[in-house]
Every structure is written in structure tokens, then in C-alpha cells.
Amino acid sequence: MSAASAPSLLSPCIGVCRMRADGLCAGCLRTLDEIAGWARMGDDARSTLMSALPLRRMPADLPALLPEYAQLQRALHPLDAAPAARGWNQTEIDDVLRSKPPAAAAVLAGLVPRANGTTVLLTRRHDDLRHHGGQVSFPGGRVDPGDADAIDAALRESQEEIALPRHQVQPLGLLDPLATVSGFLVTPVVAVVDPAFVPVPNPGEVAEVFEVPLDYLMAPDNLRSVELSFKGRARTVLEYDWAAQRIWGATAAILYNLRRRLEAVA
Numbered sequence: 001m002s003a004a005s006a007p008s009l010l011s012p013c014i015g016v017c018r019m020r021a022d023g024l025c026a027g028c029l030r031t032l033d034e035i036a037g038w039a040r041m042g043d044d045a046r047s048t049l050m051s052a053l054p055l056r057r058m059p060a061d062l063p064a065l066l067p068e069y070a071q072l073q074r075a076l077h078p079l080d081a082a083p084a085a086r087g088w089n090q091t092e093i094d095d096v097l098r099s100k101p102p103a104a105a106a107v108l109a110g111l112v113p114r115a116n117g118t119t120v121l122l123t124r125r126h127d128d129l130r131h132h133g134g135q136v137s138f139p140g141g142r143v144d145p146g147d148a149d150a151i152d153a154a155l156r157e158s159q160e161e162i163a164l165p166r167h168q169v170q171p172l173g174l175l176d177p178l179a180t181v182s183g184f185l186v187t188p189v190v191a192v193v194d195p196a197f198v199p200v201p202n203p204g205e206v207a208e209v210f211e212v213p214l215d216y217l218m219a220p221d222n223l224r225s226v227e228l229s230f231k232g233r234a235r236t237v238l239e240y241d242w243a244a245q246r247i248w249g250a251t252a253a254i255l256y257n258l259r260r261r262l263e264a265v266a
Helices: 032-040 043-056 059-065 069-075 090-096 150-162 214-218 249-264
Strands: 103-112 119-125 140-142 169-174 184-193 206-213 224-230 233-242 245-248
Touching: 059 169, 059 184, 069 169, 069 249, 103 150, 103 169, 103 249, 119 150, 119 214, 119 245, 140 150, 150 169, 150 184, 150 206, 184 249, 206 214, 206 245, 214 233, 214 249, 233 249, 245 249
Parallel strands: 103 184
Antiparallel strands: 103 119, 103 140, 119 206, 169 184, 224 233, 233 245
16 A cells, blocks of 8 residues: 555554453454454544444443543542532632622543543633633533532533533542632532543534643643732732643642642552
């Protein structure tokens, strides 16, 4: 086959090469024959196979793909844990919070197992949105009356914002709730996302979906504190720089909380 006509689709291998009892690779979900025949397939055959692979994986299979799974189990609150009434950062923003109780919200902190290491799934909101336009965030939003709990809300919002189906995500546990200056108490739901998932951004909300290596976000030297003014008061917020993206505010604070909880069980 000439270089000009060589297939362009990359292998679905994620570096987890272990055969399951059902004859599928635990990482890429291919049979031995499909793995051996991959090099001889054209793009059409590869596309057909790759579209079928996500249907072979059950959500319960996903955690085993994460090298950090055992540590995460020790670090996270159980999924059925009673939510805290106050954010871990509450005292830092008490002076700017409204007197009424905060509204419940939830976000999905999605971890994606990749061949080169685990990544964190993030979105950038459209610049013209009224609230938090252009900011990097986790998929998520307000907990609606029809949601069973914060986990249900995070999964629903992720499906609405980036078309993440529930059969391609498995919640693992909860981080500490975060209070925001906009009056929300946010429950971060840490979950593993199928590496075969292909995001489809909601054009009314999301401008971009991207991934950042977990190792980068968990390195203390990559996080800094910056001073800004909010309602006439000096505030300190956390911030990462990643390529062309500014990851700061609530998103950076959630990642910091994940780092501290992982450090506590290391």
C-alpha cells in the first residue's frame, strides 16, 4: 500500500493490553483477530469497527483502565456520602456571599485513560454567554428538581453540553463541595470517561472540548495564586496556564481540591 493511500485513522489502543474472559482487550475492546488485522484495514473498515467499540464496553469496566483508580478510591468521598452543607472554601468568600442559602450545582470532573497517561476533560464556554463567557469549566450546572441527586445532575448536564452518553461514563466518587461567589454550592463528581467517547459540543453553550494531562494539573508548580478585584474587594484565586487556555477560578479550585485529597492518601 502506498503512503498516499495508507489509512489515516489511528489505532484505538490506549496502552492497556490485557485480554478479558470474553476475548476482548480490556483497553481497546478489540478481539485478537481485529488487533492483528488492523494494519491491513482501510479507513472505512477502521471507522466501522471504531464506531462499534463503545457498545462493547460496560460502564463498570471503565475504572480498571485508570492507573490512579486505587488511589482515587481512597481519596474520594463515596458516591452515597451525605453532601456537606458548606464549601471547603466557605470562609474565604463569606464576606461576598448573599444572605440566602446557596443553590445546589454539580459538575463532572471526567478522567480519560489514554496511552500516554490519564487526562482531564474540560470545556470552554462560548464568549457571548451571559454568565462565565469564555471561561474554562467542567461540564455541569444547577441541580434541577427532576434530578435524583448531584450525580444525576452532573451526568445530565454532561449529556446536554458535550453529548456524553451515560454508558460511556462511570462515576467514582465525590470531592469536597465548593462555594462560589455567584451563590452556588458545587458538588464535583469525579468519573472515568470512555476513551472512545467523541464529544459533540452544544453550540449554544460550549465553544470547545479539550483534555489536559492529569499529571500536569496535579503538579504543585503548575498552579499559582493571582490577585484580582471583586466587588471592590481584593480576592485571591487559583490559576493554571495550559497552552492557549486559562484554567482558573472554580475549575482550578476543584482541581486543587482533587490534588490535596490525592496527596493525603499517597
